[in-house]
Amino acid sequence: METLGYRLKKLREKLGWSQKEAAKKFGITNFQLSRYESDTSNPDPDLIAKFAIEYEVSTDYLHGITDYKEPLYKQAGISSNDYNNLSTYQKEVIDFFVTREQLSFKNQPENILDALEQFEVFYEVWKKQQDKKKK
Numbered sequence: 424m425e426t427l428g429y430r431l432k433k434l435r436e437k438l439g440w441s442q443k444e445a446a447k448k449f450g451i452t453n454f455q456l457s458r459y460e461s462d463t464s465n466p467d468p469d470l471i472a473k474f475a476i477e478y479e480v481s482t483d484y485l486h487g488i489t490d491y492k493e494p495l496y497k498q499a500g501i502s503s504n505d506y507n508n509l510s511t512y513q514k515e516v517i518d519f520f521v522t523r524e525q526l527s528f529k530n531q532p533e534n535i536l537d538a539l540e541q542f543e544v545f546y547e548v549w550k551k552q553q554d555k556k557k558k
Contacts, residue, residue: 424487427471428462431485434478435460449473479503495521499535513539516546 435445446456449470458464466474475482480492495518496506506514517535520542535542 426462426487427465427485428460430480430487431456431474431478432460434474434480438478448477476503476507501535505536513543516543519546519549 435442440448442456442460443453446453449456451470455464459466471482471485475485475494478485479494479497481489481494483489484492494503494506496503496514499517499521501517506517509517516539520535
């Protein structure tokens with residue numbers, strides 16, 4: 424299985440960046456990036472999110488959970504600019520819908536952002552149902 428460090432290194436190299444260039448982009452030291460890429464240290468979740476955004480991959484891909492690189496928002500047809508302008512909650516809603524196989528998107532709106540408000544309502548109902556099941 425490919426490790427987080429291995430994937431970080433391969434993605435950086437694919438863009439032709441040196442460790443020094445990449446470290447500067449992420450606001451970390453070259454030494455820190457080297458440790459992440461060699462799997463001797465783990466980045467915090469916020470930095471993993473930055474890696475995913477900059478490398479345009481999903482965090483699940485970075486963690487080796489999936490081999491599918493494309494971020495969830497791209498699977499939903501949302502541009503990175505639009506996605507970055509969403510609140511954390513809205514991102515959670517989009518990710519929820521994209522990852523649920525039982526929720527078919529065959530008839531999804533042309534622009535999923537147009538239906539976000541309705542998705543948020545459905546998502547809240549679903550979360551309440553899950554909470555009731557736990558009790």
